[in-house]
Amino acid sequence: MRKGNTMSEKFIKRENASEESAAMRPAVNVVEDATGITLYADLPGVPKEKLSIHVEGDNLILEGELEINSPPNMEAIHAEVDRSRYRRVFTLSRELDGDKVSAGFRHGVLELRIPKAEHAQPRRIVVQAT
């Protein structure tokens, strides 16, 4: 791919907007099974090193910065993606273990695994016959 200006200088229109509105909200899928939650987030255009995932208290914060090399002399004529960042915040419920989040990132899709804390793991209660 040719080196050039990044996306942010070419297709971006609303760079001066307030922080919250300047970011796009990535589409996500959230799936829960017995041992935890898996979150998939669409972050096309974000290279691995521009992705940030952090847990602050009960909040899980996903952020990513777009980086798309376009030719330096390019003139943007149509932009549906016209902001340079993604951001989305989720509240983690108490049984989730924010310290043990693991992540994978491939072709713009982030896969996050948030396990349930030990004490919240399902336990099968045996019904005694009396």
Add this chain to the structure above:
Amino acid sequence: MHYRGIFPRDLFTELERLQREFDSSPSIRGAAPGYPAMNVGTTPKSVEVYAFAPGMTPEEFDVQVENGVLTISGECKDIVPPEGATIHIGEHFSGRFRRVISLPDDIEPNSTMASYRDGVLHVCVARREAAQSRRISVQ
């Protein structure tokens, strides 16, 4: 199929599109602008198209230039949850997609290149040399 005229010469297409967007009844093909989201730019030598379609592999795209029209299509596989799992949020696009854009008159369809990186498909369609503006010296 989402048809968009984005080059200035397609004035009628553009007007029609604007009309459609202001129309209160939604299209049967869903809300504009369709999947994947696209950005388009031009340089004197090329038309640059960026399609934001994460979670694919390069082989899963079908990119065609025919009669001055660029078509990007493919199928985005669904994320299959494990047995017994509950889906809480399901926003990820899945299924077949197809987007069509009309290109300017001066393109060279045989030198089209496409690459896929970080979930973005980049298609570069070359424009003919002749169309590039040249300074004419006055005798």
